[in-house]
Amino acid sequence: MAKNTKIPKIPRTPKLAKTPTGISGLDEITFGGLPTGRPTLVCGTAGCGKTLFSLEFIIRGAMDYNEPGVFMAFEEKAHELATNVASLGFDLRTLEEQKLIKLDYVHIDKSEIAETGEYNLDGLFIRLGYAIDSIGAKRVVLDTIENLFSGLSNQGILRAEIRRLFQWLKEKGVTAVITGERDGPSLTRQGLEEYVSDCVILLDHRVIDQISTRRLRVVKYRGSLHGTNEYPFLIDEDGISVLPVTSLNLDKPVSTQRISSGIRSLDTMLTEGGFYKGSSVLVSGTAGTGKTSVAASFVNAACERKEKCLFFAFEESPQQIIRNMKSIGMDLQKHLDKGMLQFYASRPTLYGLEMHLVAIHKAIRKFKPKIVVLDPITNLITVGSVSEVKSMLVRLIDFFQSEQITVMFTALSLNTIVNEQTDEGVSSLVDAWILIRDIESNGERNKGLYIMKSRGMPHSNQVREFVISENGLDLVDVYLGPEGVLTGSARMQQMLQEETGAVLHTHALSRKDREIIRKRTMLEAKIESLRSEFESAEEELNKVYVEEDIKKAVMEENRKKMTELRKGNARDILPTKKNRK
Amino acid sequence: MSDSSNGENQTDEEFYILRLFVSGTSPNSVRAINNLKIICENHLKGRHELEIIDIHQQPLLVRNEDVTAVPMLIKKSPLPKRRLVGDMSEKDKVLKGLGLV
Numbered sequence: 001m002a003k004n005t006k007i008p009k010i011p012r013t014p015k016l017a018k019t020p021t022g023i024s025g026l027d028e029i030t031f032g033g034l035p036t037g038r039p040t041l042v043c044g045t046a047g048c049g050k051t052l053f054s055l056e057f058i059i060r061g062a063m064d065y066n067e068p069g070v071f072m073a074f075e076e077k078a079h080e081l082a083t084n085v086a087s088l089g090f091d092l093r094t095l096e097e098q099k100l101i102k103l104d105y106v107h108i109d110k111s112e113i114a115e116t117g118e119y120n121l122d123g124l125f126i127r128l129g130y131a132i133d134s135i136g137a138k139r140v141v142l143d144t145i146e147n148l149f150s151g152l153s154n155q156g157i158l159r160a161e162i163r164r165l166f167q168w169l170k171e172k173g174v175t176a177v178i179t180g181e182r183d184g185p186s187l188t189r190q191g192l193e194e195y196v197s198d199c200v201i202l203l204d205h206r207v208i209d210q211i212s213t214r215r216l217r218v219v220k221y222r223g224s225l226h227g228t229n230e231y232p233f234l235i236d237e238d239g240i241s242v243l244p245v246t247s248l249n250l251d252k253p254v255s256t257q258r259i260s261s262g263i264r265s266l267d268t269m270l271t272e273g274g275f276y277k278g279s280s281v282l283v284s285g286t287a288g289t290g291k292t293s294v295a296a297s298f299v300n301a302a303c304e305r306k307e308k309c310l311f312f313a314f315e316e317s318p319q320q321i322i323r324n325m326k327s328i329g330m331d332l333q334k335h336l337d338k339g340m341l342q343f344y345a346s347r348p349t350l351y352g353l354e355m356h357l358v359a360i361h362k363a364i365r366k367f368k369p370k371i372v373v374l375d376p377i378t379n380l381i382t383v384g385s386v387s388e389v390k391s392m393l394v395r396l397i398d399f400f401q402s403e404q405i406t407v408m409f410t411a412l413s414l415n416t417i418v419n420e421q422t423d424e425g426v427s428s429l430v431d432a433w434i435l436i437r438d439i440e441s442n443g444e445r446n447k448g449l450y451i452m453k454s455r456g457m458p459h460s461n462q463v464r465e466f467v468i469s470e471n472g473l474d475l476v477d478v479y480l481g482p483e484g485v486l487t488g489s490a491r492m493q494q495m496l497q498e499e500t501g502a503v504l505h506t507h508a509l510s511r512k513d514r515e516i517i518r519k520r521t522m523l524e525a526k527i528e529s530l531r532s533e534f535e536s537a538e539e540e541l542n543k544v545y546v547e548e549d550i551k552k553a554v555m556e557e558n559r560k561k562m563t564e565l566r567k568g569n570a571r572d573i574l575p576t577k578k579n580r581k
Numbered sequence: 582m583s584d585s586s587n588g589e590n591q592t593d594e595e596f597y598i599l600r601l602f603v604s605g606t607s608p609n610s611v612r613a614i615n616n617l618k619i620i621c622e623n624h625l626k627g628r629h630e631l632e633i634i635d636i637h638q639q640p641l642l643v644r645n646e647d648v649t650a651v652p653m654l655i656k657k658s659p660l661p662k663r664r665l666v667g668d669m670s671e672k673d674k675v676l677k678g679l680g681l682v
Contacts, residue, residue, distance in 0.1 A: 117609075
């Protein structure tokens with residue numbers, strides 16, 4: 001929304017007083033309303049909504065701002081007016097009885113009138129003056145004063161009188177709206193803009209490609225800032241709503257709170273459980289990849305969390321969506337019954353792009369949702385050019401951000417080149433972009449889901465297979481093998497194959513293990529026998545050594561004894577024995 | 582300011598009921614009153630009723646009679662109802678408007 005920021009002018013100069021019109025959106029564009037106590041010219045071609053504009057100005061003034069108003073009609077009779085606005089829910093009769101509104105129908109029929117000399121419009125002044133004074137009116141509408149020119153022929157007098165009338169209205173201090181029919185290059189047929197120069201508002205009704213769009217532009221506004229663009233406006237059961245192009249200032253509050261996407265595995269991919277609150281998410285993909293299902297599951301999760309959701313369906317009817325989502329295990333009907341969910345379905349071709357924007361704005365302001373889904377934005381392209389759609393979406397995203405609404409767009413991409421931007425070029429504007437892509441192989445189509453971007457959070461860079469079953473949506477890790485990315489039945493097959501392989505492998509392993517154990521025991525036994533053999537051999541060897549020693553000793557002894565005996569020296573025998581001990 | 586005579590209703594001599602709305606004593610209004618009086622004297626003698634109304638005095642009547650430009654003369658009878666605006670200085674147009682030509 002536009003901020004009420006006024007550029008400070010020269011200090012101490014009283015600011016131009018403004019009278020709020022009560023027409024939604026217009027007061028934002030004009031930064032407060034129409035100039036108080038001055039006349040404003042509202043002009044446009046036939047059927048552009050001038051009379052309704054002026055009537056709403058009077059009625060809103062009477063109802064919302066306690067400013068009684070006089071409506072002087074030169075075209076329609078009072079009861080016709082009352083009937084016309086009754087369809088908008090305004091009760092003119094009651095307001096008239098409450099002395100908040102006074103209607104006066106001025107009828108001038110050329111066939112009934114003959115001019116016989118000089119005259120002036122004092123009669124009109126008296127009537128208007130009387131009407132203003134009788135209810136203390138602050139607002140006046142003259143619709144359409146130019147009709148005087150068709151009834152009276154003396155242009156000189158009329159022009160002078162109209163100039164006097166506007167001067168007189170200014171003196172009276174009433175805020176006036178004068179309507180004028182647009183004709184050719186000039187704003188009004190009789191050049192009323194010459195007389196009313198404080199504020200001029202132009203209404204326009206254009207038909208492009210058989211679709212009509214109403215637009216409003218503040219052509220001039222003396223002494224005040226005003227939005228200069230053409231603003232689309234909508235006439236519906238609540239009267240006029242003007243859509244101010246939201247200022248694209250990037251100072252929106254941001255949240256670090258996460259909200260679940262409704263698909264647990266997707267939340268895991270996004271780390272820490274989902275999208276940021278108040279962010280914008282784009283889900284794009286080719287036809288039949290389940291974009292609506294992703295959106296529905298997002299909505300479903302939000303409704304379960306007791307957050308209000310608004311679902312704009314541009315393709316399917318609400319009943320269709322509910323039925324279709326039931327088949328994948330989501331009951332949207334119960335959320336609808338509880339009032340947590342609301343559908344807003346309309347064909348894109350129903351009205352122009354700007355009208356859609358206004359309608360979306362209105363619906364959001366009314367329902368105040370936390371989550372909004374637009375499914376799909378690509379259908380809007382049928383009613384506008386690419387750049388128009390983009391500018392609309394920019395404004396929409398901006399609006400959602402300022403309202404802290406998390407929004408999910410779905411977009412149909414027409415080809416499958418991954419790096420392709422979406423047709424609307426919104427991918428640069430959104431905070432998160434999820435792409436669902438067909439992966440075609442082995443005679444089947446499967447869906448691969450990627451997170452193309454997700455601002456401000458680490459996220460998985462992997463391709464997951466997106467599976468829709470009667471239990472809902474899920475993401476499965478795709479098989480990344482030597483043969484590339486496998487999905488669907490190929491993935492299943494590969495997985496089975498792997499499983500078989502694994503079983504066989506373990507079997508082979510255990511057999512080998514057993515063999516090793518066997519071999520080991522065998523070898524160990526062998527080692528044991530060798531060892532005992534070695535021991536016995538060792539023992540044998542030892543035995544030989546000992547025997548040899550004993551033998552040697554004994555032989556020595558014997559030899560000595562023999563020597564002793566041979567010499568016959570008995571005395572030598574004893575000391576020898578002693579020494580040995 | 583009424584001048585009436587009853588009774589003699591001839592076929593082509595209808596009775597006229599006229600209402601003249603004027604704005605106080607503005608030059609236009611004064612001229613209109615004078616011009617109209619002369620015309621009535623000359624053409625409608627004895628068979629008309631002229632009511633002169635100051636719009637400042639009777640604003641409600643102004644609205645009810647749907648008066649915009651002044652001076653305005655409304656021929657209420659005989660039908661068709663006609664309105665003449667201006668100071669009645671163009672006599673031919675006034676006579677034509679009143680159906681007296």
